Amino acid sequence: MSKQGSVKKSIVTRVRLAFLGVLLFSCAVVWKIQRIQYQEGERWRALEQERRIVYQPVFATRGNIFSDNESIMATSLPFYRVAWDPSVVSDELFNRKADSLALLLSRFFGDRSKDEYLRKLKNAHNPKARVRYVRLNSRQINFQEKKLLATWPIFRAGKNRGGVIFEKVDKRFRPFGGLAQRTIGFINEEKHGAGLEYTFNKQLAGKDGEALFERLPGGLKPVYDAAEVKPLDGYDIKTTIDINLQDVAENALLRSLMDNNAQYGTVILMEVKTGEIKAVANLGKVADGVYREDYNYAIADQGRTEPGSTFKLASMMALFEDNPELDLNDSVNTGRTGSMKIAGAVKTDSHPYGKISVQQVFEKSSNIGVAKLVNDHFSPEPNKYTDYLKKFGLHQPLGFQMSGEARPYIKDPKDRSWSRTSLSTMSIGYELKLAPLQTLAFYNAVANNGVKVQPIIVREIKQADQVLERFETKVLNPKICSESTLAKVKAMMEGVVENGTARGIRTLDYKIAGKTGTAWKFKNGRYTKTYSTSFCGYFPADKPKYSCIVVVDSPKNGRIYGADVAAPVFREVADKAMARDQASQRPLLARAPLRKAMVPAAHAGMQEDLQLVCSRLGVSNHAEGSSADEWVRADTQQGIKALQWQPMPVRRGRVPNVAGLTRRDALFMLENRGLRVRTVGTGRVTRQSLPAGAPAQRGATIILELKDPTLVAKAALPVLPYAPPRPTVAPEPTVIPEPVSASGQPIARPEGQGTLYPGLKPARSR
Incomplete structure (x- = not known):
């Protein structure tokens, strides 16, 4: 081959x-x-x-945060994303109404033209595409807008025939804007946060449910199934915060920070007997002339500083406890130059005072006088001095309810950093660190006759009107010092305002007791000429009701002393608190008793509608284990301040119980069952001709008797003698203020809204 x-x-x-x-x-x-x-x-x-x-979590509605008078400080409002299931829409309905729906979508969202929306609808409805879920727009709409969209062509046929899907998203809403923003706090998706939202997240969050979702191109479509596990709403927490005093504290602090171009400041106002915090303001500079609640300086690490002269109260208390013979009239020689070397360190006063009394040492805030007294008495055994500080509880945290409390630092003679100068330096508030709340708790103990109580900011955890847990006042130390020592330190603190460094805030209306503080700031290993100013005290001094601390850090406009920077803020807060208390105690003459409804006249209806109204009116309401789309009835008792929603059982093929429903809701429920409805009167349904539970025969007629509860009440009033009518002025409509989100952006609402929900409290103006 x-x-x-x-x-x-x-x-x-x-x-x-x-x-x-x-x-x-x-x-x-x-x-x-x-x-x-x-x-x-x-x-x-x-x-x-x-x-x-797949099973996906259905998040529970987060609980509300209330002030002491049950005004809502934080609540959750429902928002929705609009999706569509084109597979359930018939060709006949789609061909007739798709053009109108596209036009309405284009006008409402404004991000696409009518033709673009129509093309999107047609592509999704194409049988070959087999699309069962499409999100029409990512923008979240509010409840009123949702109700508007539900009336549009195709959508009005409902989710089973029109395919509309409203995916609920809860958003946190603060009716008072930025008031107490850092105290209310936040929590993010990673469960990190601050304030009450973070600390009480377990109670506020509730228990999430579970529901079936179908994975489809574009997202997850809910599958409505009997196996759904319904979420349990979170509990409410009732704080001790007084909204009015909180507003006063924030505004007074803001003015001082701006006037002095300071770095940050904090104000804490507390009730003496109970330890309840009525106001806590924290403002930090975020830009020139702009301050926000950016950090909790009242309790956390960044607010923990060397207190300076406000710590002299603890030093004098230790002296009086260890040396009862020391009298306020005893003299102390502070020298003629305003400077003196004590235990190897030079101590200076703002003015030379010479020989002055112990009372004047405290009133004038003499560093030399306090350091000399403490060093002369305790230098042989400095541990006795620190033991007294520990007896006062200054070395331990308070165990405050909010997370993030700073740990105080009190130097001990056993520490390696202890030196010969430490005793005299600590006596005037250096080489140690305290958070403002820890200093205030010590001063509050003096005002409370030696009883040191734990500050509290949350009073109750509630479900509707039922109190699940109540936090009582806890005593940390029943007696921090003797009665004789208490009498001396009280006299000294009153003298500071009457004759000493804080005489600028003296008032004839009531007495103030307290102590100014001015401390150098320690930076880069040395003390600099920047200052932390403070004033801590209580009022009225003869019968203390409130204690308060004000800290203003790093003032820059020439005023550097606590008496000039922090004390005026204290005085403004004290004036407003005293004026309000006196006004509330003043007898009211010739005032007829008023009958005030505790809850709105909400009887029955769709749960989502009722919850929105109650949230806007600031009324606590809860539903245990019921969906937002269910019909519910209010379960309430006379005199309570909350509503509990109970599901209304609605059986298929049976006449429902429509008592308490409005005419519109009753028509919707009955006509959907094929019944013909006739109504007599106006108001809410009080009687129905066909009994609840009877077979609902299509085409049968049911007669509803309606009555207005207010007219019934008026009819029951006694007949009065005739009097000629006087001209009246029509009342102005109640206008709802524009709601804002947590970030301060306005929340959109449909055109025409503005006179709904009379009685809504207006948002606070700054």
Whole structure:
């Protein structure tokens, strides 16, 4: 055979082998397809179904945060994303109404033209596309807008025939804007946060439910199934914060910070007997002339500083406890130059005072006088001095309800950093650190006749009107010092305002007791000429009701002393608190008793509608284990301040109980069951001709008797003698202020809203 023939035969053999391989591979593919299709088909279809249908959490509605008078400080409002299931919409309905729906979507959202929306609707409704879920727009709409969209063409047919899906998203809303923003706090998706929202997250969050969702291109579509586990709403927490005093404290602090171009400041106002915090303001500079609640300086680490002269109260108390013979009239020689070397360190006063009394040492805030007294008495045994500080509880945290409390630092003679100068330096408020709340708790103990109580900011945890947990006042130390020592330190603190460094805030209306503080700031290993100013005290001094601390850090406009920067803020807060208390105690003459409804006249209806109204009016309301789309009835008792929603059982094919419903809701419920409805009167349904639970025969007529509760009440009043009518002025409509989100952005609402929900409290203006 020739060489050329051999090559040709080799090529033909290879082609045949390749063809045979392709044929065998094709046969294997066909065999595998047949096996998967017919033998393993059920298993793979079940696996696909299992992976396509998944359980996802249904988040519970977060609980409310209330002030001491049950004004809502934080609540959750419902918002929605609009999605669509085109597979349930008939071709006839779609062809008639798609053009109108596209036009309305374009006008409402404004991000696309009508043609673009129409193209999107047609592409989704195409049978070949087999689309079962499409999100029409990512913008979140509010409840009023949701009700508007539900009336649009195609959508009005409901989720089963119109395919509309409203995905609920709860958003946190603060009716008072930025008031007490850092105290209310926040919590993010990673469960990190601050303030009450973070500390009490377990109680506020509630218990999430579970529901089936179908994985589809574009997102997860809910599958309404009986296996759904409904969420349990979170509990409410009632704080001790007084909204009016909080507003006073924030405004007074803000003015001082701006006037002095300071870095940050804090104000804490507390009730002496109970330890309840009535106001806590924290403002920090975020830009030139702009201050926000950016950090909790009242309790956290950044607010923990060397207190300076406000700590002299603890030093003098230790002196009086260890040396009862020391009298306020005893003299102390502070020198003629205003400077003196004590235990190896030079101590200075703002003015040379010479020989002055112990009372004047405190009134004038003499560093030399306090350091000399403490060093002369305790230098042989400095641990006795620190033991007294520990007895006062200054070395331990208060165990405050909010997380993030700073740990105080009190130097001990056993520490390696202790030196010969430490005793005299600590006596005037250096080489130690306290948070403002810890200093205030100590001063509050003096005002409370030596009883040191734990500050509290949350009074109750509630579900509707039921109190689940109540936090009582806790005593940390029943007696921090003797009665004789208390009498001396009280006299000294009153003298500071009457004759000493804080005489600028003296008032003839009531007495103030307290102590100014001015401390150098320690930076980069040395003390600098920047200051932390403070004033801590209580009022009225003869019968203390409130204690208060004010801290203003790093003032820059020439005023550097606590008496000039912090004390005026204290005085303004004290004036407003005293004026309000006196006004509330003043007898009210010639005032007829008023009958004030504790809750709105909400009887029955859709839960979502009723919850929105109650949230806007500041009324606590709860529903245990019921969906927002269910019909509910109010379960309330006379005199309580909350509503509990109870589900209204609605059986298919049976006449529902529509007592208490409005005419519109009753018509909706009855006509959907094929009944013809006739109504008599106005108001809410009080009687129905067909009993609840009877078979609902399509086409049957039911007569509803309606009455207005207010007219019934008026009819029951006694008949009075006739008097000529006097001209009256029509009342102004109640206008709802524009709601704002947590970030301060306005929340959109539908055109025309503005006179709904009379009685809504207006947002606070700054």
